[in-house]
Amino acid sequence: MTDENLTTDPARPAQRMRAGSLSLTFTPWIVGGILLVLMPFIFTSNSALTIMNQMWITVIFALAYNMLLGQGGMLSFGHAVYAGVGGFACMHIMNASDFFSSLPLPVLPVFGGLFGMGLALIVGSFSTRNAGTVFAMISLGVGELIAACSVIIVAFFGGEEGISGDRTYAMPFFGNEFLQQIDVYYLTSFWVLLSAALMYLWSRTPVGRMANAVRDNPERAEFLGYSARWVRFYSFVASGFFAGVAGGLFAINYEILTEENLNTTSSGVILLVTFLGGVGFFFGPIIGAVAFTLLQTVLSLQTELWAFYAGTLFVATVMFFPGGLAGLMMMHVPAFRLGKANHLIVPYIKTLIPGFIGILGLCALVEMTFHFRHAATGDNEMTLFWTTFDSHTILPWIIAIAVTAIGLGIARATAPALKEAWNEANTAGGAA
């Protein structure tokens, strides 16, 4: 296996990440900041705040992960440990009451970052010598080791039940003790904006640019006089820092850290999140984090089969849209540039709405099969899409099958027209 083998396909993201091709100005940041401030006025409930906190934490973590995967071409299977160790360190600081009571809470994530970075320094010193499979497997091994240590080294990791603390013992920050979710929300929002901006700036620095070069062609980068190894090392350490910040925010938000913050499942999830959002764009992981958090917390309230849908969505994304959700959005940029995006609206409506209905019909079939097989005897009633019916009679099945068949049928029939419109919209010239 050679280095190129495990780097992301050079043909695609390289061009999209190319310097300046996304000339992001200040506007998106200001808009983002305003939105962050306004969100709690739209969603006032504590649970919405909790979910949003979880989202922003995942955003930071996914962006940090993408510094490796998308920008550096390094596939890590154990990145949760940097966030976890950062979080555990913050938890210990919270429990060191003398020191903690003289520390304003918003500063705490910095310590998480420093500890995450410290661990990344140690691990990176040997793991970044190679990219590709060697790096991936070392990350897997180190991840498993540290996760296993969490149960063995009880003094630091607290064993299976983890360690917990109380954020309110921090020094009041302008009189605020962070008793309520809303206070924590603004703290998290501040950090998500700051970290995203810093990570974006990082990707514009020479090191950040060189990470792209090393990802795409390490040999050429070496010929230009850059050490591929050191470039990888710097990316890795920076990524460890921001992962640690995410861990610190986790500590503040949940006031508990457990083995779960370190294990391979968490590492796998962040890989899914990042890839789902799209590794080729800076904002990809943000979309991925938001979408996945919603899937995990909101969809799982609605159906037991959420993981099944999430898995299907994920496999479908990899198979059909390897650029992720962000890639899907950015596919439309050329059409907008050509001023032909409006030509796509009607074909989209014709294909996607029936397709969407067809997929919902399919989901209904899946849910009904599941209910039919696994529900209690005598419990024939089920509720789906706000209608309650008997899953043991034939009628709902006919309806669901019909909806699925018609929906997907129309989508299939109109797909060629959509394809044509797509080609048309992406071709320069002609009637505009």
Next chain:
Amino acid sequence: MKKITKLGAVSALSLIVGATAAFAENVKIAFIDPLSGPFASTGTNGLHQYEFAADYMVNQNGGVLDGQMFEIVPFDNKISPKESLIQLQVAIDQGIRYIAQGNSSGVANALTEAIDKHNRRNPDSRVLFLNYAAVDPALTNDKCNFWHFRFDANADIKMDALTDVMAKDEDLKKVYIIGQDYSFGKAVAAAAVDMLGKKRPDVEIVGNELHPIGKVKDFTPYSRKIVASGADAVITGNWGADMLGLGKSVIENGFEGPIYTYYAAGSGITAAFGESGKDRIRLISQGGINPIATEEARAAYEAFEAKYPEGNIDQSRIFNVIGMLEKAIEQAGTANDVVAVAKELEGMEYDSMWGGKIFMRPQDHQAIQDMHVAVHTDQNIDFDYDQSGFGILTESTVEMASMDSPTTCDMKRP
């Protein structure tokens, strides 16, 4: 681009808000346990028992107070402390005041602390924690709080009862203790060493070790050590796949004595042991099923079997949770003031349909009840588990186990 992202979030979050709006005059109990993932079978079975108990014991009799129904609202915590805390928040936002959880002491630790903090910070929306199965002794000792009630016996009480029975076995000379490497496994081991040492100083503990939880693929090497040590009996707190793996391997590899354990029934484990575990596996639990204690319980079990032919009542204490909560709400005259309900629960004496009395000890909120040591067999089994013909038959009973056991709990009442 961020805008689009946020818009997506807006529409999705409005779903939650919508869910909050749905409101009825029901007493809602949030069931926060794993409903997906590796421990889903235990969680799902528990949920069925809760739903059945609420319907059978309360709703069919016209509900509590002036006709309020018990409603079990399931939340999938994926056995993750983080997810549990999120779901707790969602549950509280939906106006739920009672939280039931049981699987994993790790999750219970996280929940009890979070609930304590929440109740302190938000006196308007206080909640009670009905712990029906997490048995880490710390929950009613160092980590106890006013909002937490444990309806199962804790690991120490169970070991106390188990060793009472073991101590009567004159032939017992050597014991091997093995468990999962976490707080509960360690608590079991410590209690076993301590109590056996007091009750039978002549019994030698020939092995005491921990193995990684949920990670052991093959227990053969451990079984070899157990056989080689010449142990007459094995004590383990293992549960789930770890219990099954250890038990099967120990029996297969030539161990002849009994295996004393906490969780070796139901959720497919009874069926998987089948003939091989007959008369070998002994477990400690509350609420004996065979022979069944009362006609009321027999009727309840039969109704449950009719509804869930593949299910088991392997946690009959769930019925006690529902029954005691109902009684407390009736006595308090309200379901919304959880402090009043909690005060009624404290010190409550309740006659369980599964036999015996249950006393909710006020100083640490630990339920004191009869403990039974039962054997895995297919003889005299009225109600089998997993439709396997095998079930657990009560052999001996310790009445009101550990009634006077000490506690380090320093309860702060509101």
Next chain:
Amino acid sequence: MELILVNIIDGLVTGLLLFMLSAGLTLIFSMMGVLNFAHASFYMLGAYFAYQISIALGFWMGLLIAPLIVGVLGAGVERYGLRRVHQYGHVPELIFTFGLALLIEELVQFIWGKNQMPYSVPEILNFTAFSIAGNSIPAYKIFMIFTSVAIFIGLLYILTKTRVGMIIQAALSYPRTVEALGHNVPLIFMGVFGVGTALAGVAGVIAGPVLGTFPGMAFVLGSIVFVTIVIGGLGSLWGALVASLLIGWITTFAKSYNIQMSDILNGIGISTPENLSENVFRDLWTVTSPQIADILPYILMVLILIFRPAGLFGKRHS
């Protein structure tokens, strides 16, 4: 002394089982350059299919049919999934198999539910073959040893002595040349993928009754298979064999003997601190070998990757 012999046999069983999984994985890797994360999921499918078949037709038909179904499924995944993703590069391929692993686990739960299946050893093999000092060796373990050794010999014979094997080996190294010679390389790839997954299926069929048939069985085994082939050297069949046996024996012996860290530290002249319960490193002192048995392979892998990135028997250097 007897215990050592018993442990050698137990370690052999564990190692050979691991080998059946890693053999297929390493073949697939040397062919497509992709680590198949879903490999252990095919192992799980093998166990579930065999259980389902054994209810109707008995264990032996399960052993025969289940791997075939798994192999066909595997070939289908290659044909309609991986081949499509292949054009995007290796990371998406790897991530595809990662997602597939999740999906298969969910599917298994969807169909069979979440409980452990009562899939058990066939009656004819359910006896004690012999005992060594009170430790019984079940006949089924002997059967497992013979099956895996037979598979290894068969695989080695096909790969090195038959015409098909020669073409496969050639296609692994020089796919374009082989294609130019008129062989259908995509078909060969599909075939190898199918055979590799079928091998995992066989492992599932024979391991299901002893290690349990439940939805988490793939996850439990998942990453250790990678560790095996990385230690052995990616793409090397002999490497996979040696590494599997090595891991089998290391973990078995580490679990069978209670070696305490404090004994080792005392042995090299560091004395136990007096206030152990207060000491920061208290957990290090009380570590025993069974506690860390399962992470020893990971430590070994990290060390090997640092000092010999190609693995024990690997030829290719990344």
